[in-house]
Amino acid sequence: MTDHLSPTTLNALVDGELSAGQLAAVKEHLDGCSACTSSALAHSLLKNATAKSGQRYHAPPELTERMKRLVSGQQAVDHRHPVASGVGRRAALSGWATAAVILVLVGGWLFLGRHALRSNTASTENAALMTEVCDLHIATLAASMPPQVVSSDRHTVKPWFQGKLPFSFNLPENLPEDTKLEGANLTYVHDRPVAQLLYSVGRHRVSVFVQEKTGESGTNDFLTHQAGFQIAGFSTRELEVVAVSDVDPARLSGLMDMIRRVQVS
Amino acid sequence: MTLLPWRRKLHEDAPAASSFEDLALPLLPALYNLAFWLARNAHDAEDLVQETFLKALRGFSGFEEGTNFKAWIFRILRNTYLTSRSGLAAMRTVALEDELREQGESGQVLYPEGAIERQTPELNLIRLGDRAALQGAMEKLPPPLLEVVLLCDVEEMKYKEIATILEIPIGTVMSRIARARAFLRSELQANSMLSRDFRA
Numbered sequence: 105m106t107d108h109l110s111p112t113t114l115n116a117l118v119d120g121e122l123s124a125g126q127l128a129a130v131k132e133h134l135d136g137c138s139a140c141t142s143s144a145l146a147h148s149l150l151k152n153a154t155a156k157s158g159q160r161y162h163a164p165p166e167l168t169e170r171m172k173r174l175v176s177g178q179q180a181v182d183h184r185h186p187v188a189s190g191v192g193r194r195a196a197l198s199g200w201a202t203a204a205v206i207l208v209l210v211g212g213w214l215f216l217g218r219h220a221l222r223s224n225t226a227s228t229e230n231a232a233l234m235t236e237v238c239d240l241h242i243a244t245l246a247a248s249m250p251p252q253v254v255s256s257d258r259h260t261v262k263p264w265f266q267g268k269l270p271f272s273f274n275l276p277e278n279l280p281e282d283t284k285l286e287g288a289n290l291t292y293v294h295d296r297p298v299a300q301l302l303y304s305v306g307r308h309r310v311s312v313f314v315q316e317k318t319g320e321s322g323t324n325d326f327l328t329h330q331a332g333f334q335i336a337g338f339s340t341r342e343l344e345v346v347a348v349s350d351v352d353p354a355r356l357s358g359l360m361d362m363i364r365r366v367q368v369s
Numbered sequence: 370m371t372l373l374p375w376r377r378k379l380h381e382d383a384p385a386a387s388s389f390e391d392l393a394l395p396l397l398p399a400l401y402n403l404a405f406w407l408a409r410n411a412h413d414a415e416d417l418v419q420e421t422f423l424k425a426l427r428g429f430s431g432f433e434e435g436t437n438f439k440a441w442i443f444r445i446l447r448n449t450y451l452t453s454r455s456g457l458a459a460m461r462t463v464a465l466e467d468e469l470r471e472q473g474e475s476g477q478v479l480y481p482e483g484a485i486e487r488q489t490p491e492l493n494l495i496r497l498g499d500r501a502a503l504q505g506a507m508e509k510l511p512p513p514l515l516e517v518v519l520l521c522d523v524e525e526m527k528y529k530e531i532a533t534i535l536e537i538p539i540g541t542v543m544s545r546i547a548r549a550r551a552f553l554r555s556e557l558q559a560n561s562m563l564s565r566d567f568r569a
Contacts, residue, residue: 111547119521119546121528150550151522157503158523161405163398167415171397171422175390292500 109133109140118147149243156236233346234330236293240300241311241333241348244289251287251302261288261301269297271316273343274366280358282306303359308351310359317344327353336360340367389429392438393422400446403519407450407512417453421446437530444534447516506556514549521546 109117109130116122117130134141253264258275265272268290275285282305289300293315301312317339327336334353337346338360345363349356400421405414425442432441507515520531521542528546532539 111551112543115543115546115550119528146554147550150553153500153503154507154518154522154550154553155525157500157507158406158519159402160504161402161411161414163401163418164411164415167401167418168394168397170419172390172394174419174422175393175426290499 108137109143114140114144114147117144118151145246149246152239153243156239233293234328234335237311237313237335237346237348238330238333240291240293240313241309244300244302244311245309252289254287256285256287258285261285264288265290265299269299269316271342273299273314273345274368275301276362276366279303279362280305280355283355283359305349305351305355305359308349308355310347310349310351310356312345312347312359312363315344317342327357329353338364340364343367389426393425393442396439396442399524400442402523403443403516404446404450406507406515406519407447408453413453417446417450420449424449437533439524440526440530440533443520443524444536447534502557502560503553506553506560509556510549510552514545514552517542517545518549518553 113122113126113130117127122130134144253261255261255264258277262273262275265288279285284304286302286304286309288302291298291300291313293313296315296318299314301314303310303312325338327334329335333348333350334356335346335348336353336356337344339345345360345367347356347360397418401414401418404417404421405411408414408417421442424445428445432438507518510518516535517531520526520534521528526534528539528542531542535542
């Protein structure tokens with residue numbers, strides 16, 4: 105394969121539609137062609153971003169309830185029993201009594217299990233948040249574009265967000281050694297506007313995402329890693345802050361400590 | 370195992386292994402999302418989903434168990450949309466394949482595949498993190514291109530499934546995906562240049 109890969113091939117590659125033979129040929133080509141490798145990355149990132157942006161509308165709870173009633177009502181009609189008589193009626197009555205006991209037991213179990221379910225939901229949401237901020241950080245690095253506001257001056261960067269975000273935050277004057285504010289972007293996480301602050305720590309880039317705290321959502325202090333990136337976070341009464349970088353965890357924590365200290369508690 | 374009489378009765382009357390409820394309700398969020406993208410408003414989207422459920426319920430006895438339920442019910446939703454007033458209007462304004470050649474007024478092709486895809490990929494990545502910009506670009510996609518992108522990228526369907534739902538050949542699915550993505554890149558790039566000019 106000497107020519108560059110066609111858009112159709114690149115699409116088929118990111119959509120997982122190539123046969124084993126085609127995939128081997130494409131991989132061989134990508135090994136020796138940086139332009140096509142770059143195009144493949146661009147295709148992959150666009151697909152990923154489209155997948156996230158496309159999941160935009162959420163079914164209202166009333167619709168969900170209505171559809172549940174519709175479906176269960178229809179099925180009840182489909183499977184309606186003839187009028188019970190004699191033995192059948194007694195069997196049905198004992199059935200209802202047993203069903204009532206089961207209902208009470210299941211109700212208790214559901215009540216006890218609700219806490220577990222809630223914590224599962226929270227961990228799923230957190231995992232989604234980690235993935236999203238990692239993707240945004242990677243997309244920022246891959247774009248090789250200057251930030252939307254380019255400045256190392258916190259008095260330039262912070263005011264730039266006026267009117268763009270429904271909240272405000274503080275930026276530290278003093279930063280750890282070899283750490284510099286490079287600028288910032290206005291971006292979106294889970295459809296909410298977020299400040300993406302861009303720092304460099306030595307030659308490492310750090311994205312610090314600052315968003316408004318909503319409801320019960322909250323990231324307690326944490327330091328974890330995903331896809332090779334370190335992810336650190338904390339929350340205040342009004343803000344959630346998450347940082348992503350490939351810098352070592354101690355230096356990331358140092359930067360986050362500085363940012364945390366200047367927030368209004 | 371001996372079943373109690375009432376349980377035996379329920380067991381005998383139980384529906385087939387996979388009930389409509391089990392298959393359809395988990396797909397409700399995805400159906401609503403697609404319905405909203407197509408109909409462009411919540412009221413019509415709800416109507417579309419409800420009508421889809423009703424039609425699917427009525428036709429469920431004809432659904433062959435073990436085949437692709439998701440493709441089946443998405444096809445119902447899509448056909449329901451096509452026969453709705455908003456669907457008819459949308460498809461009339463942008464006619465199908467032959468008219469989707471993106472001819473400019475001068476007759477020039479607006480999105481020559483190779484040209485756009487070969488532009489510096491870095492530029493094409495601009496603001497992918499800006500979900501609002503991407504959603505804005507998706508809103509501008511003609512419905513035949515939008516639906517193929519949603520089914521491919523959001524619903525992660527295979528080309529074959531998409532072809533079944535849209536009742537078009539796989540080759541057409543592939544060309545629509547290529548055009549849709551070229552369109553999105555072009556929109557994002559234009560959007561990014563605009564905001565850069567604005568900042569300057």
